[in-house]
Each structure stands twice: as structure tokens, then as C-alpha cells.
Amino acid sequence: MSKPSIPQGTRDFSPVEVRKRQFIFNTLRDIFELYGFQPLETPSMENLTTLTGKYGEEGDRLIFKILNNGLHEKKEDDKNRLNAEWDKILSKPYSSPVVTERALRYDLTIPFARYVVMHQNELAFPFRRYQMQPVWRADRPQKGRYREFWQCDADVVGSTSLINEAELLCIYQEAFRQLQIPVVIKINSRKLLAALAELCGMPEKMMDITIAMDKLDKIGWVGVAKELQERGISDDGIWQIEKVINVKGTNEEKLLAFADIMQHSATGMEGINELSKTLAYYKELAGDNLELGLNIDVDISLARGLNYYTGVIVEVVCNHPEVKMGSIGGGGRYDDLTGLFGLKGLSGVGVSFGIDRIYDVMDELKVFPEQIATGSQVMLVNFGGENESYALRLLQQLRAANIAAEIYPDSAKFDKQMKYANRRGFAYVMLPGDEERQKNMVSLKNFKTGEQKMVSLEECVGILKQPS
């Protein structure tokens, strides 16, 4: 028999991990609800045509496709077609509805856009929703990257107001404050990047410039300059980019400096205006928590991979010196996402939380609350016979009093039951034996201190209800 295994890039989540993950999900859910976002779930699989062409060429390659069922039942004509399509699939990147019609969800944003278009008549715009579901990518797994992972998104569609951007910044602040992760929120605008490309005299090279600049953190300016050169940017263009990247100071100072450099670009000025308005709204919204806002940083090298972004873009990075981790969240505005599905003129803005990475960071920083790791609070030892019946009666009463409790199901050796209790990490063990049964009491042992005393069930419930 071969050893059992799970597909590459997938994971089991053991009880402790699930509890910790649920802690993150619950924290985020509460915040989303507080900000008026509504829950949404969409299917794990979408029609392949819904997904293809939305994530760029590289993205298309990474979509997990689902083989159609019943291929062997095809009639002769269809079989010929199938063979022809199959040959094409073997010779180039290509997919055919004859072979695959469906695919696993690649992110939550495109299914959301599809949903909005399909349900446009039922929705009250602006529509605010949050969604926490797994997504799949046929990527090469590596550290912190999986083929199945969860995303938590919050988006608003149907409003171009920058209040939305500011609210999403507040959500980020609040979430990472509650999760106790120190972060920097980088903010930029695609419009500044577009203006920069104009400035270089190569507006069509915006994506190349963007991709290269995004690596500034990793490979430094020299590396970026080299990559820009390889991507066909002129020396003058590179000089312009260097000038912009070298702008330092407070957010206000940076925006002023950009305004000076980009004064002849309408797009650029628009981007600068949007950024300063967003920050102004944020100041008003954050109120007393404003001092927390000092970690918002205008960063023109921020690019974000997804090519549907059109306005403000943000990215969250952990700011702790000990933690080396890429971005743990990101988002931005996309002006016409639903246009892809035939609904024009609907603007949206959203943020995403990379909860797998957030988990890793929290684990490293040891900021998970301790008490979330516990299950049942008390275990009843099973002494068998009449004592077992007595124990079951007690168990029922404990649960009726809303105390998480369980009984050892076999009347195994005492030592074995205690060892089990120890491994499971119960706070208390209850010993309903002959003496206890006759006196209609219970012996309750605190498993941390080892202290044990015989008490009535009422007293026992009182003790167990105290936070341990």
C-alpha cells in the first residue's frame, strides 16, 4: 500500500490551525460587518470563459481547468472534433470547451464582477460585499505560496467616491490593529504610473515600467534600471524614473514634488489629486485613531500585478524587523471591471487580505490569543458500570449549563484515561467514582495546578464557568 498524500501545494489544517485561522476570519468578518459590507459566496468553479483573459497571459496559464465528464460517451462526429481539439491542446497553450468547460476560481474579484452583472437588477448600488473563500492557482508552490489558498476580499461597486478608498484604508488599519500586526500601507495610483510612462515618452510601456519598478524593494535601483533597459526604456526615460523614485519626505511633500514633475500630464495631476483627497478623507474618518495613520506611505514604486486596476492602489506590508514576508494584503480601484461582462460604467474599489501569510506572520510574532487553542474544558473519567451512568448524567447537566465537556468513552485503565486527558490539554478532569456517586458529588481536578477537591455539581459548574 502506498503512503497517503495530498496534492502538491495543498494543506491539511489540524484543529489548532483551524482555530487560529477562524480567529482571523472572525476578526475580519466582524470588521467588514461593522463597516456595512454584506457577505457573498460564489461557486468554487466558474465557466472557463468567465475566467480566461482576465488575468493576463500568465494568469490564464495558472487557471486550474476541470476536465469535462463523459468524454467517452461522445458520438462519432463529436469524437472527431474532440481529437482535433486535443491535437491543438497538445501543440500550444489552448483550451477547448469540448474538453474543459469549467475551471476553479482563480480569485474572488472576477466572480464578484460576474455576480454583480448577473444580479444587477436585485442589487442596491453602491453595493458593498465581503467574501472569504478558497481560490486555486496552478502555480509552482514555494514558501508562503500554495495551490489552494484563501482570500478575504471587501469591495464596493457603483461609486467613484474616494470615501470608499478611505474607508478601505480604515478597514486595513483596524484589522491589523486587532490582529496585532505592525504594518505599513503603501499607496499609489495607476495614473501616476501612466503619467510616468508618458514622461518617458513611451505611454505604451506602462506595464513594463510598472513591473520593473515593483521590484525596487527586492533588487534595488541598479537592478530596476537594468531591467528597464532590457525592457526597452530609453536612457532619458530611466533618468526620469530615477528622479521620481528619489523623491523623499512626508506624503504631502512627495505629492507636491510629483505635482511639480508631472505638471504637464493631466493624468498625473488627476492621480495626485486622488491620492491627496483619499488621504484627506482618511484623516476625517480615522478621527481619534489618526496617529495610527502615520504608517500610510505614498510609494510610487508600488505597482500591483493585476492589470485591471486603474486608480488608487494599495499594498500592506508587515513592518516588523524580524519578519520577512511579502505583501499580506492589497487592492485598488478598477474602473470598468463589470464592463468585461457587458455592464458598462460601474466603478469598483476593493481590498484583499492574504490570510495564509497573515497566519504565518501572527504565528511568528506569537500574537494569537492563548485561549483559542482549547476545546472541551473538562473530561469525565469513565469508571464503568454504575459510575458510567452517573457520569453520563453529569455530562448532560454540564452541557445543559453550557460547559463544553466530554466523557472518555471506554472504561479503560485509569492511567490511560489520565494520559489522554493530559495530551488533549483539558483544563479540568472530573472523577465520578463510587464514593462521589454515593455522596452525589464530584471530584474535580485542576489539571494545571494538580489541585483536586470534592464538590457538588453546582459548585463544580461555578468553578468551570470562571475564565481559567
Added chain:
RNA sequence: GAGGUUGUAGCUCAGCUGGUUAGAGCAUCAGAUUGUGGUUCUGAGGGUCGAGGGUUCGAGCCCCUUUAGCCUCCCCA
């Protein structure tokens, strides 16, 4: 798609230039101990050395092929 690296007990890993019957720790089970866990002590079970082929008197170790995981680049969360 490109590169690097590792596959030996349930888990983590030793195993010398090729040489008897492949080891340790942890875990499991049993006992010391049939109403007192965590710490001890004693014993036991558990292996196609990832798979296939080759060299050799002899291969866990050398060669070839293959496969899986991990890591890096590309890209991304």
C-alpha cells in the same frame, strides 16, 4: 517554463573511501502502577533504504533513467 536540493521506521534524522543481521531520538503498544496525568525506568512491535535498470564477489552508498517533495527565479497572495 528555467535552475538548485532532498527522498532511509508513523515523525525528525544518523549511516565513514562500497564490506556481517541498516541505527538513534520522538511517537505507538505492553509492564513497573486496576483511583491520579506531565517526569522516570524496563521491554516490544515497526524498514521493498522513493521506483526501475546497470557496475561489482558484494550497493543505503557508485552510474543511468524515472518519480515525488522542498527551495530559488519568472509571476503572484
